[in-house]
Amino acid sequence: MNSIIFDVAVIGAGVSGLTCAQQFKKAGYSVIILDKSRGVGGRMATRRLSGTRADHGVRYLEAKGEQLQQLIEQLKTCEPLENQLQLWTNTVYEFKDNKLQIPAISQPYYIIPSGMSTVGKFLAQGLNIRLNSRVNALTITPEKTWQCHIESINSNAIESSIIAKFVVIAIPAPQVLMLLEASNIAIESNFIASIKSVEYDPCITVIAGYSIDKSQALPKWRAVSFSDDKILDWVGVDSSKRLNPTQPVFVIQSNRNFAEQYLEETDLTLAGEQLIHQAANTLLPELKTPDWLQIHRWRYGFCRKPLSVSCLTTLTPLPLVCAGDWCGGNQIEGALKSGIEATNWLQTQTSVLKNP
Known part of the structure; x- marks a missing residue:
């Protein structure tokens, strides 16, 4: 003792x-x-896998609120460069009414090349x-x-x-x-x-890696959010966050209703396959055949109430x-x-x- x-x-x-x-x-x-x-x-989490890393929890930081703005300014000056907060994109696209749309209002979204877990560190x-x-x-x-x-x-x-x-x-x-x-x-x-x-909303996250094929350009978007999809909530090109990406890596996150179906399942393989399939059919056909994938369940992903x-x-x-x-x-x-x-x-x- x-x-x-x-x-x-x-x-x-x-x-x-x-x-x-x-x-x-x-x-x-x-x-x-x-x-x-x-x-x-x-939930400020980054996973190391297949020679790279991917953010499977918090996606980015937004300059909303006094305390978060102060943290963002501090992270912008961290050393080395890989640990510094950097602008990722000003636009998270929206998929609704069966089409990809640019939101009316843009804002900066910040990431850290070494991974969002660096914020916790x-x-x-x-x-x-x-x-x-x-x-x-x-x-x-x-x-x-x-x-x-x-x-x-x-x-x-x-x-x-x-x-x-x-x-x-x-x-x-x-x-x-x-x-x-x-x-x-x-x-x-x-x-x-x-x-x-x-009350919380659960979430299932899929990290998927793909072969490098120079004949297939990556999409123009860095991330897409979904408001009316039956299972998807968010898809991001996670490899675009890294300084020297070795291969395309996507992170796909489910909505609450889909995740609740798998809260007690020990094997999430089927859930991961469904998310991959839906993202491929909705956004990018090439997503259907990843070289590898990992699946993570967030039982308490987002606080709803x-x-x-x-x-x-x-x-x-x-x-x-x-x-x-x-x-x-x-x-x-x-x-x-x-x-x-x-x-x-x-x-x-x-x-x-x-x-x-």
Whole structure:
């Protein structure tokens, strides 16, 4: 058991959790992040495969909102060049009424050649982060502190728990609910009811690579969104994000209705084939025969019904705060703001939380 008592334990190394932890670190508090994944960033995810990489979560950044604009400006000056935020396109085409259309309003869409996961790595700089560490329960110690019980995904890990004065839970709302129910602690009913009210849209993502054929030019578009397709939501030429692409790579993402059919399926091969087939029939016939493909399921892809507050708080039985894009909504901007607001709220609890 770890004898160190941290000021704050943050559960979740997504955008909101990383932002919250950075705020605490800058203020001089001891903070640790616990996350079940192998890397940071949450849905800001990039997969390495077949000698290349592809963004299978967040597609790009848009300069919407004060916090996101600030992050974009910081990322524009990162070194090296591969890690710098760059303009990808000013136009995401729309496919509706059975035809490809240019939207009435254009805006800049930014990407990072090294992958969108670089954003998470940027936000994680200098933080104490323990990956492959699933928090499966919370308990309260006799000293009135939180104890995070860790199920280690890495069998070589020694410590099985972390003690902290305060806890921030920055994971999707359904996972928060599962954690609190497993903890068997007395949480006020309104707090639980708020978490239960949050709803998500799932998404299935296909990454597909193709042979280089100079007789077949890539499409003029970088990305296409769908509003009325029976299974498609978005198709992007992911290889156009890379500095020196070795082959055409496309990312195809499903809509909610299609993804819900495969939420409990262990084999997503059929789902991937259907998405590839639909994209080929709708946009580009050459997409029908990829050299390779990988499929990923996002059970909590997009928050459809967020809370109206920027963070969810309770003082019973001890101060506890939840953060994420499901608090306040507005996707990445909301996640950034939620992390900051969670920090601000906990810092008001100064009777317990003090600088080291």
